[in-house]
Amino acid sequence: MTNPAVPAPPPQSATAPSGRMLNEDEQALRAAFVALRSEISKAVVGQDSAVTGLIISLIAGGHTLLEGVPGVAKTLLVRTLATALDLKMTRIQFTPDLMPADVTGSLVWDSGKSAFEFRRGPVFTNLLLADEINRTPPKTQSSLLEAMEEHQVSVDGQSHRLDDPFMVIATQNPVEYEGTYPLPEAQLDRFLMKITLDLPPRDAEIAVVSKHQHGFNPLALTQAGITAVAGPEEIRTAREHAQRIDVQPAIIEYIVDLVRATRNSPSVRLGVSPRGATALLQASKVWAFLQGRGFVTPDDVKGVAVPVLAHRIGMKAEADLEGLTAQAIVEGILSQVPVPR
Structure with missing residues (x-):
């Protein structure tokens, strides 16, 4: 296995030698996530195993660490996933001066009410893209631990529930380590999967360049024909079926x-x-x-x-x-x- 990611799912008609097969409702739900792969492929080419890994993490209720050199479509992959699932997505660029409150939110004085009011941070979303997570100090990295494990954040003794579904997709560059803070074991253990995005093969790279030649704009995914094929309710239902x-x-x-x-x-x-x-x-x-x-x-x-x-x-x-x-x-x-x- 050269790439630590799962293989692409077989066609929808795949069968097993014995045991319980999915019922009609489960097959229809599964078909939606097979269609999700096809929808993402309209924008992201040559990263099929990474797409599958993200879908598995999402249904399993886990989080994913994406590792790859710049320019292999890590951010585009997450943005396309959010568009094809009609989910809210927030991107945080992790930098050395980022503070925990910049992620979770903070108390702000409301002069009209003469009281402190909690202002929600960017972690209150469905898909949180933690870009270059290893470029921020451990204190800020650890601000995500409670969110990833308990799907809530605590500020001044008060707990605030996060949206459902909620998933952290973090990225890091495997070749540039100057000025970085390696993720501690406790943080790594919170990620269900770590997936490596390799440079695409020649035919896939030709397809990528050809898309741009024909006007593909990665900042205008709806114009590229990306539509929502599933949503939060389908994700929650898929989780229930997977548990069974x-x-x-x-x-x-x-x-x-x-x-x-x-x-x-x-x-x-x-x-x-x-x-x-x-x-x-x-x-x-x-x-x-x-x-x-x-x-x-x-x-x-x-x-x-x-x-x-x-x-x-x-x-x-x-x-x-x-x-x-x-x-x-x-x-x-x-x-x-x-x-x-």
Whole structure:
């Protein structure tokens, strides 16, 4: 697996050898999210696995960290996703001088009421694009922890609920580290997936340039024909259906064995936590749903294991010096841990 992202879903008519298949209502809902992929492809070319990963995270109720060099359509991908789902989107450019209140909001004196009033920050949205999140100090990074985990922010002892659905999509540049603050393990563990956007292959890059030659404007997505194919209600319903996907005890044991194996690797200083195991379970269930099945198979777990687990692994210094990556650790574990039959 060269790119830590999930593969593209199979056609809608995909079937499984045995087990419960989705009913008619579930298939209609699934079709909406298959159409979502097609809608996004009108603007974003050559990033199919990243699109799938974002859809899985959204249905699973998780958050996503996008990593890629400048110019591979990270921001365009998020903007197109918001347009195709009729969701509110807010973008925050993370900088060294950004303060926590710039994200969550703050108390402002209302002279008319002679009282302090809470002014909501940009975190009160559906899709929050945290652009270059590793360029802001840890104090500001940590302002997102409560929002990501509990879907609320607390200011002056008062809790304020966030919108539903709510998803943080953070970006970072993998090649420019000067002036950055690496995300701590606690922050990384809040992301359901970390997805790498690679440079597109030649044919995809030709398609991108050709789109611009024919007048494509990434700042005018509705003019490019992007329309909403689903919305907040479909997302909430899909989450309910995904929760009902069957998972056999042997699959749960397989997930736990994979996670525990990361802790026993001699190259790892910090293995995947139980939160990572539950994240792998949720992502596997959504992946099964998108494939038209009502049950999880070992291949579902394998399909999402790298983007769900790799960013949660802390490598030993000597392993980094040898060029060993967390992705390679997960891939090795997938080849070694016995698969349930």
